[in-house]
Amino acid sequence: AQRVTQPEKLLSVFKGAPVELKCNYSYSGSPELFWYVQYSRQRLQLLLRHISRESIKGFTADLNKGETSFHLKKPFAQEEDSAMYYCALNNAGNMLTFGGGTRLMVKP
Amino acid sequence: NAGVTQTPKFRVLKTGQSMTLLCAQDMNHEYMYWYRQDPGMGLRLIHYSVGEGTTAKGEVPDGYNVSRLKKQNFLLGLESAAPSQTSVYFCATRRDGTGELFFGEGSRLTVL
Numbered sequence: 001a002q003r004v005t006q007p008e009k010l011l012s013v014f015k016g017a018p019v020e021l022k023c024n025y026s027y028s029g030s031p032e033l034f035w036y037v038q039y040s041r042q043r044l045q046l047l048l049r050h051i052s053r054e055s056i057k058g059f060t061a062d063l064n065k066g067e068t069s070f071h072l073k074k075p076f077a078q079e080e081d082s083a084m085y086y087c088a089l090n091n092a093g094n095m096l097t098f099g100g101g102t103r104l105m106v107k108p
Numbered sequence: 109n110a111g112v113t114q115t116p117k118f119r120v121l122k123t124g125q126s127m128t129l130l131c132a133q134d135m136n137h138e139y140m141y142w143y144r145q146d147p148g149m150g151l152r153l154i155h156y157s158v159g160e161g162t163t164a165k166g167e168v169p170d171g172y173n174v175s176r177l178k179k180q181n182f183l184l185g186l187e188s189a190a191p192s193q194t195s196v197y198f199c200a201t202r203r204d205g206t207g208e209l210f211f212g213e214g215s216r217l218t219v220l
Contacts, residue, residue: 009148032207044151044198044211086150090207094139094158095166100150 002027004089006099013077014107021072021102023061023087032090033070035061036098039083047072047085057081077106110134114199114212121189121219129184129215131199139202140182141166141209142174144195151198157182189219 003026013019025031035047048056050063050070061072070087087099113132121127131140138159143151153166157176171193173185186193196216200209 004150006150034207036209043213044200044209046208049207088207094156094164095153096141096202096207096209097153097167098143098151100148 002031002089002091002097004087004097004099006085006087006102008102009100010103010105012105012107015079016076019072019074019077019081019104019106021085021087021104023070023072023099025068025070025087025089027068027089027091029091031063031065033061033063034088034090034096035059035070035072036086036088037083038086044086077104079106079108082106112199112201112210112212114197114215116215117213118216119218121186121217123190123219125189126185126187127189127217128186129197129199129217131182131184131212133180133182133201133210135201135203135210136179137201137210138179138204140176141200141202142172142182142184143198143200144168145198145214146195154184154197186217189217191219193217194219 005024033050037047038044059074086101089097141156142154152168155174160179163174175183196214199212
């Protein structure tokens with residue numbers, strides 16, 4: 001069975017500090033991983049996916065198959081990064097499994 | 109384009125009442141999903157559909173039913189609401205061939 005774990009429910013940092021939101025997964029096949037974000041009063045939306053290896057809004061995430069992790073990082077947090085972040089795993093079938101979410105608060 | 113539209117956005121029910129949530133999409137996507145969002149538990153899949161006329165159970169299907177009579181609509185029904193079904197419900201569609209989901213704004217349901 002596939003599972004996505006986000007160990008931190010809340011992460012609070014000061015503006016300009018580095019940010020790392022942790023995501024670990026368990027899956028027997030070749031995973032496809034995503035980060036979704038939900039800003040206040042906005043819809044849940046895709047932030048980035050591991051396949052594209054892109055940087056969106058300064059965020060990057062690297063898939064580490066050895067550690068089964070897909071942590072989201074940003075070197076300098078901004079106040080507008082405050083949001084709910086979800087890690088998600090696509091099982092190459094029809095279902096996307098989400099982690100429990102991490103609320104990021106960036107303090108001025 | 110509206111994308112994914114959910115109705116109603118808010119609803120309060122008494123235990124035992126029934127209701128239906130409607131999800132409508134104008135993106136012509138085959139895949140549609142219903143999730144519930146609860147604090148600390150993230151998004152959990154209730155039911156999903158891979159095309160018109162098809163439905164399948166997700167992770168937490170008990171107490172819910174769904175129908176996909178038309179490609180653009182995916183209905184989620186609660187036959188006899190329970191307080192444990194108090195939650196925010198999200199509908200999503202999936203871009204074909206990818207894992208990218210497009211979400212509705214959510215429907216907040218309270219069962220008293």
